[in-house]
Amino acid sequence: MARAHRPVFLPPAGYRRRRVRDAARLLPVLGVVLLVVPLLWTRSDQPGGVGNSVALIYVFAVWAGLIAGANLLSRLLRRDTEDDADEDGRDPSA
Template identity: 40%
Template sequence: MSLPSDRPIFLERAAYRRRRLQDAARLLPIVTILAMLLPIWLLPVLLSGAAGMVIVFSIWLVVIVISAALHVRLGRAAREAAADEL
């Protein structure tokens, strides 16, 4: 049986949110690949022309916006964590 440690069992709210944001950033490439390939596999006729290019670039644009938002939030969380340590 292990002895109880002095560390708290639960993470503070800011650390928990920062870790979830990091998880989201790690999953974004996988979700992006699925979002790009699923329409091509399921509806190849729809995506064979100009409409397909619009859909693909729309997905690409959404991924860029989500990535930028995650970057901003992670940067803010890192600055807050650094300020809390001081």
């Protein structure tokens, strides 16, 4: 009896879609880790310490980076969802 031939790998579009979803799920975890980093720095009153202004600039930069990353991931997810709806023949706006 011959077995039906199944592809070993996922189709590239499906694989990419899953990786984008995984990245969207990990973005909050990455944000927490990056926002906790200033708590590990030495205080500014100690030699070689980091000042409050540098820490605030770092937190703002991480915050802006998380917003940009979330925007990029949402656009990628939206485009994949619209592509799936087009392939299924459904209206993506419904």
